[in-house]
Amino acid sequence: MTTRLFAVGLSHRTAPVELRESVDFSRGGPGEALAALASRGICQEMVVLSTCNRAEIYAVAGPDGPDTIARFFADYHQLPLARLSDHLYVRRADDAARHLFRVAAGLDSLVVGEPQILGQVKAAYAASSDRGHTAAVTNRLFHTAFGVGKRVRRETGISEGAVSVSYAAIALARKIFGDLTGLNVLILGAGGMAKLTGIHLKAQQVRQITIASRTLAAAERLARELDGRAAPWGDLADALGAADIVITATGAVDPVLTRAGVQEVMRPRRQRPLFIIDIAVPRDVEASVGDLEQVFLYNIDDLQSIVKENLTRRSSELERAEAIVHEEVENFTTWLQSRDIIPTVVALRERFEAIRQAELARLEPKLAGLPPEARARVDEITKLLVQKLLLTPTEQLKSVRDDSLISTYSDALNRLFALEDEPPARGESARKARVSPLRRD
Amino acid sequence: MHLLPLILYACAAGAYLAHFAGRDRSVGRLATGLLGGAVLSHTFIIGMQTVQVGHAPLVGTTAAVSAFVWLLGLAYLYVELTTDERAMGVLVSALLALLYVIPALDPGVSPRPAVLQSPLFTLHVLAMLFAYASFALACVLGVTYVLLFKEIKAKHLGYFYARLPSLQVLDVMNGRVITIGWIFLTIGIAIGGIWASQVQSSPDPRAQAMSAADPKILVALVCWGVYSFALFARRAIGWTGRRAAWLSALGFVIVLLNFVPVGYFLTKSHNF
Numbered sequence: 214m215t216t217r218l219f220a221v222g223l224s225h226r227t228a229p230v231e232l233r234e235s236v237d238f239s240r241g242g243p244g245e246a247l248a249a250l251a252s253r254g255i256c257q258e259m260v261v262l263s264t265c266n267r268a269e270i271y272a273v274a275g276p277d278g279p280d281t282i283a284r285f286f287a288d289y290h291q292l293p294l295a296r297l298s299d300h301l302y303v304r305r306a307d308d309a310a311r312h313l314f315r316v317a318a319g320l321d322s323l324v325v326g327e328p329q330i331l332g333q334v335k336a337a338y339a340a341s342s343d344r345g346h347t348a349a350v351t352n353r354l355f356h357t358a359f360g361v362g363k364r365v366r367r368e369t370g371i372s373e374g375a376v377s378v379s380y381a382a383i384a385l386a387r388k389i390f391g392d393l394t395g396l397n398v399l400i401l402g403a404g405g406m407a408k409l410t411g412i413h414l415k416a417q418q419v420r421q422i423t424i425a426s427r428t429l430a431a432a433e434r435l436a437r438e439l440d441g442r443a444a445p446w447g448d449l450a451d452a453l454g455a456a457d458i459v460i461t462a463t464g465a466v467d468p469v470l471t472r473a474g475v476q477e478v479m480r481p482r483r484q485r486p487l488f489i490i491d492i493a494v495p496r497d498v499e500a501s502v503g504d505l506e507q508v509f510l511y512n513i514d515d516l517q518s519i520v521k522e523n524l525t526r527r528s529s530e531l532e533r534a535e536a537i538v539h540e541e542v543e544n545f546t547t548w549l550q551s552r553d554i555i556p557t558v559v560a561l562r563e564r565f566e567a568i569r570q571a572e573l574a575r576l577e578p579k580l581a582g583l584p585p586e587a588r589a590r591v592d593e594i595t596k597l598l599v600q601k602l603l604l605t606p607t608e609q610l611k612s613v614r615d616d617s618l619i620s621t622y623s624d625a626l627n628r629l630f631a632l633e634d635e636p637p638a639r640g641e642s643a644r645k646a647r648v649s650p651l652r653r654d
Numbered sequence: 655m656h657l658l659p660l661i662l663y664a665c666a667a668g669a670y671l672a673h674f675a676g677r678d679r680s681v682g683r684l685a686t687g688l689l690g691g692a693v694l695s696h697t698f699i700i701g702m703q704t705v706q707v708g709h710a711p712l713v714g715t716t717a718a719v720s721a722f723v724w725l726l727g728l729a730y731l732y733v734e735l736t737t738d739e740r741a742m743g744v745l746v747s748a749l750l751a752l753l754y755v756i757p758a759l760d761p762g763v764s765p766r767p768a769v770l771q772s773p774l775f776t777l778h779v780l781a782m783l784f785a786y787a788s789f790a791l792a793c794v795l796g797v798t799y800v801l802l803f804k805e806i807k808a809k810h811l812g813y814f815y816a817r818l819p820s821l822q823v824l825d826v827m828n829g830r831v832i833t834i835g836w837i838f839l840t841i842g843i844a845i846g847g848i849w850a851s852q853v854q855s856s857p858d859p860r861a862q863a864m865s866a867a868d869p870k871i872l873v874a875l876v877c878w879g880v881y882s883f884a885l886f887a888r889r890a891i892g893w894t895g896r897r898a899a900w901l902s903a904l905g906f907v908i909v910l911l912n913f914v915p916v917g918y919f920l921t922k923s924h925n926f
Contacts, residue, residue: 373816387820388802388815389820389821390821390822391820482892483892484893484894484895506895509806518809519811
């Protein structure tokens with residue numbers, strides 16, 4: 214009768230990218246994989262988590278669950294099981310919880326501490342929960358995981374500092390200008406790098422993006438894509454004067470921005486800061502431009518070394534994050550184990566309640582003469598009596614951790630109170646505590 | 655009793671430092687609570703002194719320092735609660751704790767001489783102290799601006815980068831605080847001038863000494879010059895950012911000099 218929680222899956226740690234691409238549960242929308250798995254009728258509870266770095270199924274099912282789900286991985290994606298089996302991992306009970314908690318906290322991510330995964334875990338849970346595929350165990354498991362994710366991010370520096378060049382640049386711009394929404398951005402160059410940076414900045418809702426390139430047509434093309442404005446190369450000085458952030462990504466061999474040229478535009482700017490990000494190789498901006506007051510010059514190497522420092526700092530926080538995960542796994546495991554005895558506890562309570570009801574019914578003729586308040590009092594007293602009698606045994610049962618002891622106790626109680634003989638009608642509270650029957654959508 | 659604010663200011667300074675280093679939100683709240691407690695107990699002491707002597711305790715440099723600490727604490731708490739930004743607290747609370755040593759060592763209240771019994775005197779002192787409190791905040795903003803600026807320029811993003819608001823925010827706040835301070839300084843000096851001309855005939859030798867040649871008044875006028883220039887330079891010639899930050903630090907050093915050494919040892923007109 215033990216609750217079998219487990220996780221089956223593959224991730225960037227166990228499977229190459231080609232395989233991960235072919236194992237994608239999100240392709241047919243969140244409901245399709247869930248419906249397909251549910252139609253097999255093997256899981257009582259299930260959540261399918263599918264991102265570009267992992268595909269995992271968290272489920273509560275019988276003892277052959279892991280094997281059946283592994284087969285489901287293969288069947289659903291029409292792959293031979295042999296191709297998958299080396300890359301699939303199975304985590305059971307507390308290991309499954311530890312795995313999910315680490316995933317939610319970003320500890321299992323390709324970039325440690327990345328923020329997206331927590332949202333993806335929440336979405337996966339919501340998709341399953343909306344369709345009625347979650348119940349007590351997965352509900353508790355995932356809500357704890359959300360808490361772990363938040364706690365790790367709040368209490369450790371695991372998510373601090375930008376870990377990609379574009380985020381590092383945007384974080385820097387924020388530290389200089391505060392709010393980016395009112396800023397003008399000038400992009401020099403119209404190649405792939407220029408476009409990529411432009412897309413990132415556009416997402417920050419800057420006021421205007423201006424693109425200048427030696428070939429106006431290329432600048433105009435990129436300007437259309439980015440909702441920006443193209444400026445002829447000859448108007449570079451004007452565009453520079455109006456800009457707050459300048460991205461240089463031209464293929465020029467000689468510097469495009471010289472110290473003298475930038476100094477010229479700084480005077481009419483009256484010391485308004487200018488943030489220049491030189492992502493071109495070879496450099497587009499003379500290094501001495503960075504010596505000018507209120508000019509902040511960063512090149513691609515500078516940004517990369519910031520990213521590297523941030524990554525080092527993040528990994529130094531790993532130990533603290535793992536300690537939080539460990540603590541939460543302990544708590545969850547305690548709860549999970551205490552659940553195994555719950556059906557017995559519920560049956561015991563129902564049996565006592567049935568006896569109480571039966572006795573009240575038997576005494577009905579004698580009680581009929583009492584005023585309604587006294588009747589209510591009798592009802593209350595008998596209820597309290599049953600509750601008191603059961604309080605200590607219930608607490609004792611719930612504190613049992615050992616699997617074999619749990620089954621010994623269950624057997625003993627079943628036999629002593631003949632719990633299985635004559636199943637009493639289930640009350641509302643008892644039904645809530647039980648695992649909901651598998652829904653077949 | 656008079657030591658309680660000092661202890662609380664010092665504890666608040668320690669908590670702000672711990673919050674700055676460890677960035678634990680609960681330590682931050684503790685720091686704010688301690689500072690709030692310090693200002694509250696300080697308010698109580700000022701209230702007691704007012705009851706005791708029958709007028710606001712603003713006579714003499716010690717009382718002025720005490721009132722200055724109280725005003726700066728209130729002004730800072732207001733800024734912190736409205737912006738939810740605690741980074742300035744380290745420097746402000748350290749300054750408060752340090753300056754409060756003076757009233758803590760000398761808890762008595764000076765009696766008010768006849769010559770000061772004018773509402774103009776109270777207005778003058780309050781305007782001047784509020785101006786100085788603003789300049790203290792401007793100085794703290796300036797110092798943090800320079801620290802952050804250096805880190806970003808040096809491309810070594812570390813301690814301050816993770817803890818301070820953006821350069822732009824620091825600069826804009828610096829400009830605003832200096833404007834407010836300058837307005838109060840101007841009002842304070844003007845009221846002081848009017849009052850001084852009214853009491854020229856008084857037999858009090860200190861009233862006789864009220865002239866631009868007195869060190870305290872002279873340095874106050876220099877301050878006014880410095881902050882006027884800071885405002886002019888920001889608007890007319892684009893002295894924002896680092897230059898504005900240095901100017902606000904320089905200005906406050908002059909304010910502090912005028913406050914403590916000049917106020918205690920050099921002035922002949924303001925030694926009440």
